[in-house]
Amino acid sequence: MRHSQLRRYGVVPLVLAMLVVCVVSPEVSRAGAFDQALASAMPRVVKLYGRRVGKQAGYGTGFLVSNQGHVVTVSSVLIDARRIRAVTADGTLYEADVVARDRRRQLALLKLNPAAANNETNESSDTEPIEHLPFFDLTIDAPLEPGDWMLAAGNAFKVADGAEPATVAHGIFSARTRLDARRRLKDFPYQGEVLVIDAITSNPGAPGSAVVNLDGAFVGMIGRVVVSNLTHTHFNYAMPREEVAAFVDAALAAPGGGPGGDRYGADSLAMDADVEPFDTGIRLSKIGYQKLLPFVERVRIASPARNAGVRKDDLIMAVNGRNVGDVSQFDNQMRRAIPGKPIELVIRRGHGILTISIPTEPL
Amino acid sequence: MNANLQSRRIIASIASVLCFYSANTSAVSPLDVVLDEEARRVEMIERISPSVVCVFDARRRGGGSGVLIDEHGYGLTNYHVVAGLLATRKGWGGLGDGVLYELEVLGIDVTGDVAMFRLIPPKKGYKFPFSRLGDSDSVSVGDPAIAMGNPFILSEDYLPSVTLGLITGTNRYQWGVKGNLAYTNCIQVDAPINPGNSGGPLFNTSGEVIGINGRISVNTRGRFNVGFGYAISSNQIKRFMPALRAGLLGRHGSWQATVEKTPDGIVFARLKEPGPAFDAGIRRGDRLTAIDNVPIETSNQVASLLGTYPEHWPILLDVERDGRARRVMVRLDPVQPNMKRPFEAERDANVRQVRRVLETYRRASRSDETTAVPTRWKWAVRRAFRAASDGTTQPAQQYEANWIKGERVRMRQRHEDGTSGRLVEYDDVSAEQRTSPTAEAFELPIQDRMASHALFRLRRWLVGDSDTVEVTELILAGGDAVWAPTMWSGGTAIEPRAAKDVTPHYVEIVKAQLGAHATARFGFDIESGLAVSVHVSDDLSGFSIDMTLSDHRDVGGVRWPTTIVVRGDGTGYRDTSSDWELAP
Structure with missing residues (x-):
């Protein structure tokens, strides 16, 4: 105990503080370390149910960000549903409308519709149940250092129903990094910073989960599932608070769409055009009716494709084991090509089928 | 400076006193708390x-995990771990001492994915x-x-x-x-929790088993953990x-009814007639508010x-x-598992088990x-009768009982004036x-004789010579819950519906021919x-x-129930005994 401390804070408060610490410590040590984080996150998380397409689960997670019933979640096919259902922590069922979408950050803002709440008799229109729901204040910049515990609360695997508490994942905040560090390896347009978490958070229904620190302050949101094309591993990350806040601010300032928002954008999951297809020197024919078949029009001299033996008038049938039926599918596969790994083409030349492997330079 | 020194002394003395009182937490430095906690965890x-x-x-190939719950080598695992062993019931169980013990599969619960084995x-x-098994209802999220x-069968030495991790959900x-x-x-x-963990224990921080791990949620990536494991609760x-x-085959129970959610709450929809719920007087549209005191939402x-019920x-x-x-x-109907x-x-x-019980x-x-x-x-009995359905109650009766081992039990009624009845x-x-030639002998109702006969048997098991205990004729028939001792209070019969905040006794049932x-x-x-x-x-x-037997009292070196409640078709009484005299 240093003199300066004693002088600065005075003796009595310090003694009192120690007294408090010593007296309450049995309770403190009995209470769980995550109690505060749980108490903050659980009531603010919303279970979402919507459209189900293919492997995309028909359920997801969002969290409340205003006293008006605004809910942030990820932009996905889930919210393309004609009717999005949202269940708050108290078990109340609402319908939700899409207010805005952010194509770059892959975020969406929903608004709960109080009139459609299932437990309301709809007789008293003055009741505004939404205003009583707790929400995260996105303006608070909560401290978070690598090595800090964090907790993600959401509806992963749809383990909870109705008023049953959502699930949580706990882990350690590992780093702040840019997603574009591994460009071309993932089909994700957002290139800003993300929070890397050491827990497995990339699960069905988990995107949109609220991430809080041990004090229960909002620090981020579990983002869309991102899978490496190189290793097929999932990336466990959260969109940082400031990105979520920026989106919500912009969306609320300009109703109908935030920056880059496209309110009705069904193509929000499409590959972002700013990732260029890998250029091996192949130029495809741009002539066709309805569908542009991937016929090779020319192959640049001294290009990897030319050296590997690709010729004019070859019809490209598959890239890296994926059938390509038209030019755009070919481009998509070439976007997914991984630098340093050879691109395997299946080509129809005359009546023959042949396989050609084009080496690529590492990034 | 002087003042500072003084205050430092004060603080030091206060701190040492306080920390003496909270020695078990030594809570002055948060780091110490963490280190203590970690040391405690390692020790545990x-x-x-x-x-x-x-x-x-x-054939000593990959299997799963389990946990021993008593010193005789009885242990719990998942049914799906031992399902392949059922033909011979034989397997092997490796313990942390590096020894592989012979394992014998005992009862299974296919519906609930639990099995018992014995090393x-x-x-x-x-x-x-x-x-030890802990109380899984006391577990909370966080x-x-x-x-x-033994995930992925990593352990060569059976350690x-x-x-x-954290409890991330309850009542799933x-x-x-x-x-x-x-x-x-x-x-x-x-x-x-990964493949191979199946059947292994989930411990709380006191080292009690709160569940048996057996299931995980997986998605397209494959059969390994993605942060979602599930354990069968110890209380189930x-x-x-x-x-x-x-x-035995542990079968689950069904109340033979369905419920549905309505604006009024959870109500009964369809009931099988006859069936447990229907027979208890429940009808379509009745609202269900609690099961075993747990509020239903x-x-x-x-x-x-x-x-969770058998x-x-x-x-x-x-x-x-x-x-x-x-x-x-x-009382729930049995459900036959798919086998x-x-x-x-x-x-x-x-x-x-009969021998052990x-x-x-x-x-x-x-x-x-x-x-x-x-x-x-020798003992005295006071018999109080339960009120009949019309509200009338028989007056209480007094008996004097006398038992001589291997010979007879004689019960004589005593009137209030002290004369014999x-x-x-x-x-x-x-x-x-x-059959007694005396005119005062009387024929008891059959329910009384059944009750007496049961008590004879209990007395014989208790004081009889061990070779007279006919264990091979007996069957351990499973478990049950008994609420009944609270159904009578202060000499008045209370229906179970009035008993609030009651936790039942769990019992093991020994079935015997009488x-x-x-x-x-x-x-x-x-x-x-x-x-x-x-x-x-x-x-x-x-x-x-x-019959429910309660108020076990020490009577001359023997613990015997002094309150015996008998309920049945057309009968209901409570015997309270006193004035015990035992002789060797």
């Missing part, structure tokens, strides 16, 4: 890990390390939990792998496969343990809770009709081992009522070992009675 893991079992099949002791009297087992419901392997009201945990397993230990919760188990339901609340007790070939109960395992009963009932086994008992006498061996045509199910309290309930049914007359 060392203490509990010897009880964790690596389960292998007969064969290498020599008589060998004591295995074990862990609590730390430790999973142990278990340890993973630490995970659907089964064709009615089997449903995880109802289970614990969700994010401690990594406790209900099935008597059957599992005795080598969702239909998911109903399915989840009901999945067949014939009594559950208390709070229901409402037209705003009137009532409480009923429902390719029928499960054959293990007779040897059963006999072992009766031995525990004898030991628990002999408060003083040094006194000789009594051969003569009617007399009844039974043979102590056959329990037959003796005479030529009656069967009795004796319930022995799992915790105390004492006899607390008897159900007797007489095939010839069709009568059946339920």
Whole structure:
């Protein structure tokens, strides 16, 4: 105990503080370390149910960000549903409308519709149940250092129903990094910073989960599932608070769409055009009716494709084991090509089928 | 400077005093708290890990995990871990001491994915390390939990792998496969659980087993942990343990009804007639507000809770009709699990359990081992009758009872003025009522004779010579819950619906033949070992009675129930005994 401390804070408060610490410590040590984080996150998380397409689960997670019933979640096919259902922590069922979408950050803002709440008799229109729901204040910049515990609360695997508490994942905040560090390896347009978490958070229904620190302050949101094309591993990350806040601010300032928002954008999951297809020197024919078949029009001299033996008038049938039926599918596969790994083409030349492997330079 | 020094001294002395008082937490420095906690955890893991079992099949190939729950080598695992061993019931269990023990599969619960096994002791009297089952209802989200087992069959020396995580959900419901392997009201945990962990224990921070890990959620990536593990709760397993230990097929129970969610709450939709719920007077549209005192909010919760009860188990339901609340007790119908070939109960395992239960009963009932086994008992009985349906009550009666081992029991009625009344006498061996030439003898109702006969049997097991205990004729029939001691209070009968905040006693049932045509199910309290309930049914007359035995008092070196409540068709009374005299 240093003199300066004693002088600065005075003796009595310090003694009192120690007294408090010593007296309450049995309770403190009995209470769980995550109690505060749980108490903050659980009531603010919303279970979402919507459209189900293919492997995309028909359920997801969002969290409340205003006293008006605004809910942030990820932009996905889930919210393309004609009717999005949202269940708050108290078990109340609402319908939700899409207010805005952010194509770059892959975020969406929903608004709960109080009139459609299932437990309301709809007789008293003055009741505004939404205003009583707790929400995260996105303006608070909560401290978070690598090595800090964090907790993600959401509806992963749809383990909870109705008023049953959502699930949580706990882990350690590992780093702040840019997603574009591994460009071309993932089909994700957002290139800003993300929070890397050491827990497995990339699960069905988990995107949109609220991430809080041990004090229960909002620090981020579990983002869309991102899978490496190189290793097929999932990336466990959260969109940082400031990105979520920026989106919500912009969306609320300009109703109908935030920056880059496209309110009705069904193509929000499409590959972002700013990732260029890998250029091996192949130029495809741009002539066709309805569908542009991937016929090779020319192959640049001294290009990897030319050296590997690709010729004019070859019809490209598959890239890296994926059938390509038209030019755009070919481009998509070439976007997914991984630098340093050879691109395997299946080509129809005359009546023959042949396989050609084009080496690529590492990034 | 001087003032500072003084204050420093004050602080130092206060701090040392305070820290003396909170020595167990030594809470001054948060770092110390963390280090203490970590040291405690390491110590605890060392203490509990010897009880964790690596389960292998007969050819010693990959299997799963398990945990020993008593010193005799009885352990729990998942049904799906031992399903492949059922043909021979034989396998191997490796413990942290590096030894591979022979493993014998006992009872199984296919619906709930639980199985019991026994490691064969290498020599008589060998004591295995074990862990205790904890109270899984006391678990809350955010609590730390430790999973142990043999994931990916990593362990060469049978020392278990340890993973630490948080409880991330309670009361979860995970659907089964064709009615089997449903995880109802289970614990969700994010401690990594992987293939091979199945059947292994989930511990709380006190080192108690709060669940058996057996299931994970996976997605397209493959069969390994993504942060979602599920453990069957220890409180569910406790209900099935008597059957599992005795080598029986542990069947689950059903109330034969469905519920649906309405704006009014959870209401009954369809009921099978006759069926347990219907027979208890529940009808379509009745609102369900609680099961065993747990308030009901969702239909998911109903399915989840009901999945945790064995067949014939009594559950208390709070229901409402037209705003009137009532409480009923429902005994659940058995549900046959989906099995390719029928499960054959293990007779040897059963006999072992009958021996253990009766031995525990004898030991628990002999408060003083040094006194000789009594051969003569005298006592007085006051019999209070339950009010009949028309509200009338018979006046209470007094008896004097006298038992001589191997000969007879004689019960003589005493009037209030001290004069003797009617007399009844039974043979102590056959329990037959003796026909007496005296005019004062009387014929007792059959329910009374059934009750007496059951008590004879209990007395014989207690004070009889051990070779007269006919264990091979007895069957351990599973477990049950007994609420009954609270149904009578201060001499007044209280219906179970009025008993609030009651926790039942869990008992093990020993089934015995009474005479030529009656069967009795004796319930022995799992915790105390004492006899607390008897159900007797007489095939010839069709009568059946339920007896509850409570207020066990020490009477001359023997612990015997001094309050015996008998309820049955057309009868209901409570015997309170006093003035005990025992002679060797």
